[in-house]
Amino acid sequence: MLGRPVVRRLYNDGFKIRLMTHNPDRVKQFFGDEIEYVVADVTDIDALGQAIDGCDTVYINLNARMNFEKYESIEIRGTENIVKVASEKGVKRIAMISSLSVNDLDAKYKFIDAKLKAERALIKSGIPYTIFSCSWFYESLPLFIQGKKAILLGNQLHPISWLAASDYARMVSRAFELDSTTGKIYIIKGSETMSIGDALANFCDFVVTDAALSPLPFWLASVGILFSRKKQMKGLIQFMKYYDTHPEPEISSNADEVLGVAKTNLEEWSKEYKKRLQLFLSN
Secondary structure (H helix, E strand, C coil): CCHHHHHHHHHHCCCCCEEEECCHHHHHHHHCCCCEEEECCCCCHHHHHHHHCCCCEEEECCCCCCCHHHHHHHHHHHHHHHHHHHHHCCCCEEEEEEECCCCHHHCCCHHHHHHHHHHHHHHHCCCCEEEEEECCEHHHHHHHEECCEEEEECCCCCEEEEECHHHHHHHHHHHHHCHHHCCEEEEECECEEEEHHHHHHHHHHHCCCCCEEEEECHHHHHHHHCCCCCCHHHHHHHHHHHHHHCCCCCCCCCCHHHHCCECCCHHHHHHHHHHHHHHHHHC
């Protein structure tokens, strides 16, 4: 969801890319033969060595997909494995995507604990680093659509500073062009602020006009876990409960002057998303 725009932007800006993936078919689907790729896994040290060998820079975009069983192996140990191999291979800098919500006080939440430990592993590695602490992305909105319903877990009334992956990708590329961006944690926020519920309702108006906003209480979603085989459900509920009860941190972006401003609004993003969706459905 977020890795693909970054890869495309870096490639278009002239960077030589080697993409590490466990799904080569998807790489070919989106990039054809343009992008070099290596099939590897962050839990496999030997495979990581082959993937990283010869690279000057590493960009980390790991996602346990809200599976409690995989936060440790993928996001925490995976990051530790990457920085270990990167150090051995002489990598000159590492960047990674993280969350604006990461903080010590909320480490009891597994998804925050994983990001926090991953950040610390990178910082302690001694390799010049850049961390992008991001707010919510518009790209997450389609994930709420289930048939003709836009499922909203909880009330979700707190304002969020939404941003587009295309703006973020531009910032990542710009950061890699500047030596002065190492040793920094950048706060990445969009210019448009609205609650998750409002963003989802507007997305439906712009794109999925036959979908209705359908609030789902947490207690009812928790009952559904008992009948679901999806391991992500428990993690998803904890994730959404967190944002239902925790406002976005009131931290000003320190990235705008250096990396550029995230200007894309929801209506602009929705129009582009709808074009891509229609093109995909027509093929």
